[in-house]
Amino acid sequence: MLPTLAVILLIVTSLSLLVTRDWRLSIIALAIQYIGVMILVSLQWPFGIAMIKLVAGWMAGAALGLTRIGQTEVVETETSWPSSQVFRLLAGALVLLVVYPTAPKVLDWLPGVSLEQIWGGLVLLGIGLVQLGMTAQPFRVVLGLLTCLAGFEILYAGVEVSLLVAGLLSGVNLGLATIGAYLLNSAIPEEQI
Amino acid sequence: MSAPVLWIFLPLAISVILWLLQSREHLTARLGSAAAFFLAFLAWVIPIGAIRLGPLAFRINPSFFILGRSLTLDNQDRPFLLLIFLLAGAWFLLSRMAGANRLFVPLGMGMVGFLVSALAVEPFLYAALFIEIAVLFSIPILAPPGRPVRQGLLRYLIFQTLGMPFILFTGWMLTGVEAGSSDLTQIVRASAMLGLGFAFLLAVFPFYTWIPLLAEEAHPYETGFLLSLLPTVILIFGLTFIDRYSWLRESENLYLGLRIIGTVMIVTGGIWGAFQQHLGRMFGYGVILETGFLLLAAGLPVVIGPQLFAMLLLSRAIGLGLWSLALSVLIQRVGSLQFEALRGCGWRLPWAASGLVLANFSIAGLPLLADFPLKQALVEAIGQHSGNLAFWIILGSLGMMAGGLRTLGVLIRSTETGPARIQITETRLQWAVLSLGIAVLIFIGIFPGAILPGMLRLIEAFEHLV
Numbered sequence: 001m002l003p004t005l006a007v008i009l010l011i012v013t014s015l016s017l018l019v020t021r022d023w024r025l026s027i028i029a030l031a032i033q034y035i036g037v038m039i040l041v042s043l044q045w046p047f048g049i050a051m052i053k054l055v056a057g058w059m060a061g062a063a064l065g066l067t068r069i070g071q072t073e074v075v076e077t078e079t080s081w082p083s084s085q086v087f088r089l090l091a092g093a094l095v096l097l098v099v100y101p102t103a104p105k106v107l108d109w110l111p112g113v114s115l116e117q118i119w120g121g122l123v124l125l126g127i128g129l130v131q132l133g134m135t136a137q138p139f140r141v142v143l144g145l146l147t148c149l150a151g152f153e154i155l156y157a158g159v160e161v162s163l164l165v166a167g168l169l170s171g172v173n174l175g176l177a178t179i180g181a182y183l184l185n186s187a188i189p190e191e192q193i
Numbered sequence: 194m195s196a197p198v199l200w201i202f203l204p205l206a207i208s209v210i211l212w213l214l215q216s217r218e219h220l221t222a223r224l225g226s227a228a229a230f231f232l233a234f235l236a237w238v239i240p241i242g243a244i245r246l247g248p249l250a251f252r253i254n255p256s257f258f259i260l261g262r263s264l265t266l267d268n269q270d271r272p273f274l275l276l277i278f279l280l281a282g283a284w285f286l287l288s289r290m291a292g293a294n295r296l297f298v299p300l301g302m303g304m305v306g307f308l309v310s311a312l313a314v315e316p317f318l319y320a321a322l323f324i325e326i327a328v329l330f331s332i333p334i335l336a337p338p339g340r341p342v343r344q345g346l347l348r349y350l351i352f353q354t355l356g357m358p359f360i361l362f363t364g365w366m367l368t369g370v371e372a373g374s375s376d377l378t379q380i381v382r383a384s385a386m387l388g389l390g391f392a393f394l395l396a397v398f399p400f401y402t403w404i405p406l407l408a409e410e411a412h413p414y415e416t417g418f419l420l421s422l423l424p425t426v427i428l429i430f431g432l433t434f435i436d437r438y439s440w441l442r443e444s445e446n447l448y449l450g451l452r453i454i455g456t457v458m459i460v461t462g463g464i465w466g467a468f469q470q471h472l473g474r475m476f477g478y479g480v481i482l483e484t485g486f487l488l489l490a491a492g493l494p495v496v497i498g499p500q501l502f503a504m505l506l507l508s509r510a511i512g513l514g515l516w517s518l519a520l521s522v523l524i525q526r527v528g529s530l531q532f533e534a535l536r537g538c539g540w541r542l543p544w545a546a547s548g549l550v551l552a553n554f555s556i557a558g559l560p561l562l563a564d565f566p567l568k569q570a571l572v573e574a575i576g577q578h579s580g581n582l583a584f585w586i587i588l589g590s591l592g593m594m595a596g597g598l599r600t601l602g603v604l605i606r607s608t609e610t611g612p613a614r615i616q617i618t619e620t621r622l623q624w625a626v627l628s629l630g631i632a633v634l635i636f637i638g639i640f641p642g643a644i645l646p647g648m649l650r651l652i653e654a655f656e657h658l659v
Contacts, residue, residue: 141351148354159365172326
């Protein structure tokens, strides 16, 4: 029951990340997304180690959020609202349509991984990729990469339990968030920061 | 003390110190290059293991254990350490002259530390994680504060990050294959994952679109550093795969695939390079062409292929280094690398113009320049497998040469202000370094046997490839 709820949570949060242009909502969705990731990872890993994913994800979200708070409010305008939002939602729905029949086949590739983990992992990978393909803004790119990596981490947790890898992947997540925060500020000359 | 402490943790610690000193740019450049040269010197003279210096005896352990895994550098890795720290030292030393930003040396040193970790980590498949961390370190180098973030940089970040999961998954799949499974499906899946992972990491066709974009957007010296160091390490990482897994090593399809992909990169890089109007973009296509040649060398059978591969690494490093240095001098003096802005610049900046054109020609494989003996041998070896591939490779090289001729034409075009006269406006240091680079390119081209065979020690670590 809990894994299925986690998959639903991941679908809702990743679609929210794809559709919304409000950075606050995006950060909240990212934070909730990592709860789902932690639940699915904990199916294979000890709870304590699975918590690393949650903590690293929240820290990544906090780094991005704190950077945005410190910046002048720039409203991300939609050139063709609501059609662009509907388009992104449909693209996300298309990913879900592809993931649903594909997941059982991926189970052959990754024996030992549960179907819920594969659903969750593929949903995040797919929607993350769609997000990466639809934006040229550093903030959205980093959110897309974090989403993709979260999906990968769910799948990889099923096949590899290594403290070093868990630590390094958390380091990569935090590094990506730090780079995202840096890129959000990098266009501003240093004396103005 | 252990070797990883010396060649991984020490550079990382130096990187932190240089970061703290970043406002003193000349000092960081000198300290960074001195440290890199010192570490290269240590890699050259100090054997890993037991050492006796007169009455003193001490030991450098090859391994450092961390969270159940190890970082291991042994004597066979010393040629690689020597190469990477020598290159880094040279890039850091000239960074001020080239006008690189102040984050270049501190973060560049950090990148080197993580790239060495990538080749030291056991199991070696975790290297993808260290490469990703090195990529993250490179981002502020390419987009220093005050410079807007553009598409090329974001694509670079995306493609490099997407490559990592494929390599990690391959690692898991290969443990099954390595354990003796003869499951063909598993081998095909692992090969597909591996191919995609390296296609992203190495910017192989069609995932190389970020290279010309980045080369246009970022400072040429910073781009040159990244594009000469990162693919070198990734390619050596790739050779590790071929050396380690017999099913991969013995697969004729792998070699054929490498030859075809290498040729596609040479043809597209060379021909598209010929039509560029921006010298940064042309440099990007030159890098693509060079990666194509390296893939081609890796696609040749054992002995000749790996040998050419190792020697190409040096001529490539010198060619790309000189090219990006010349571009840096041009952008400092002219402010733009567009053809329109560079018209007639060769008369005012003759050393930069000569360095630029000769590096371009060397990468294209013009006779009497550093790359020629190796590329000629490569084309000859490829011709024995397929005459068609050899034809396309020559066509790609001719494309890059045409790009060089166009550049030369623009640089020496007479200006509207009157008859052109040579007037050296480069600084003394700039022309000294550029002329030295040109001399090295020509020297290696005329006497390839004097320096290039030294690179063969680099592949001694690959016991099945030598």
